[in-house]
Structures are given as C-alpha cells and as structure tokens.
Amino acid sequence: MTVREVQITFDCDDPAALAGFWCEVLGYEVQSPPAGFASWEAALDAWGVPSEERNSRSAALPPAGESGPRVFFQKVLEGKSVKNRLHLDVRIAPGAAGDVRMAALEAEATRLSGRGALRVRRVDPDGRMETGFIVMQDPEGNEFCLD
Known part of the structure; x- marks a missing residue:
C-alpha cells in the first residue's frame, strides 16, 4: 500500500487572515509566490485576477527543512454553523x-x-x-x- 500525502483544507471567510493565524499556531509560513514573481500581488496581476477574487485562497507550509502537511484556506460563501466533526x-x-x-x-x-x-x-x-x-x-x- 502507498502512503499518501495529505493536505488540510479550511473553508473560511478570510483566507489570508486565517492562514496568518494558523502560521502562528503551527510555526508555518505562508506559501511563497510562484517562481518568477516577487510577490503574490505581482503573480495575481500577471494572471489578471480581479481585486475582488484576490483573497479567495491562501496556503501555509512548514519552514524549509521541516515536514508537515500543507494547510490550504479557501473562501466559501456560507459561514460556519455547527461544531466541527474533525479538528x-x-x-x-x-x-x-x-x-x-x-x-x-x-x-x-x-x-x-x-x-x-x-x-x-x-x-x-x-x-x-x-x-x-x-x-x-x-x-x-x-x-x-x-x-
């Protein structure tokens, strides 16, 4: 059997803020922009992403040399309404x-x-x-x- 890598995904209202919070909790770092871009803003500009969609996702990774799952944050329209079944x-x-x-x-x-x-x-x-x-x-x- 193959061991699979996992990503933890949070549905949320403010991906950038929640990614920053979880970086504090886990000792992680916000994922760097893709190669060839000095910042996420430069990448989003180059890709033509409208301003209202720029905080639709974010990701956090362990620091270089450390291991752990990628944590992904995606904007959803509905708010949280009940206790998490997974935490x-x-x-x-x-x-x-x-x-x-x-x-x-x-x-x-x-x-x-x-x-x-x-x-x-x-x-x-x-x-x-x-x-x-x-x-x-x-x-x-x-x-x-x-x-």
Missing part, C-alpha cells in the same frame, strides 16, 4: 504531565488568544486516562485543541 490537536506539550503540561498549554492558550483565538474550556488531568487539554477556536470559530 486539529496541536501538540504543545507532548510527553509532559501534570502541572508542567498544563502550564505549557495555558501559556500557548494565552499567546493564541492575543492573536484572535477564543478559549472554550480546559480539561484537567484526571490521574487515569485524561492527560489534560484546552479547547480553543480560531478567529473564524473552527475548534482545535492544545494538547
């Missing part, structure tokens, strides 16, 4: 436990709240199976967990 768990403190783990999660929740995320709830470790996490929403309401 990202952003691994902030893998291997950490107890107070150390929760302090790392709290610090990241505070940092991301300053960049437009909304804190939804905290689940504390229970000494059995639950190691603790914080549920967040990105600026467009998509749920994710700091884990």
